[in-house]
Structure formats: structure tokens, C-alpha cells
Amino acid sequence: MKYIVTRPVGGVTLNGEREFLLDNTGEVHMFDSEEQTRSFLAAAGVEPEELRHLTIMESCGTCRKCGSPLFKSLLPGYDYQCFTCDEDFYKFEQDT
Numbered sequence: 001m002k003y004i005v006t007r008p009v010g011g012v013t014l015n016g017e018r019e020f021l022l023d024n025t026g027e028v029h030m031f032d033s034e035e036q037t038r039s040f041l042a043a044a045g046v047e048p049e050e051l052r053h054l055t056i057m058e059s060c061g062t063c064r065k066c067g068s069p070l071f072k073s074l075l076p077g078y079d080y081q082c083f084t085c086d087e088d089f090y091k092f093e094q095d096t
Helices: 033-041
Strands: 003-008 018-020 055-058 071-072 080-082 087-089
Touching: 003 033, 033 055, 055 071
Parallel strands: none
Antiparallel strands: 003 018, 003 055, 071 080, 080 087
């Protein structure tokens, strides 16, 4: 399992769009556990109140196209999202 952090764009919960925590290379930062994710955020100075507005998403599979973790898609009509492929997939495209 891998974990990522997301929040509403600009921290405004009325926004439908979300933004993701990025690593030093500009890619979505992936963590190995929820505990590691929370520790990273605490060390970065994220306050408990701000943490309530963040969503920690758990991977839900492996991309058949590239082998990277899949996450639940945030786009209507799609089931999965692969950050490595930078693509959203329908369920039938990823299920074996």
C-alpha cells in the first residue's frame, strides 16, 4: 500500500478540485504507511486543525499500464487514477 495527501485547492472546502502534496521533483509524494504520512506532516509543522482538512488516500491497486500504485479517481465517471501515467482509468481498463 501507498499513501498520498490531498486537500481542496487553496484550502477552500467548497472547491471541487483538489491539490496534492508534491515531493522535491514535483511528483505526487507517496508514503509507505499512514503513520509515516502523519509523522511527515507533523514534522513539517502541520497543525492538528489543518490536518483535519487534509485527506490521506490509500492506494487501491496497481496500474496494469506501468505498475505504479492506483488511487481512487477524483474525476466523475472514472474509477482509478495513476499519477505516474498521469491518467484516469475506468474499472474495466484496470481489472484483470
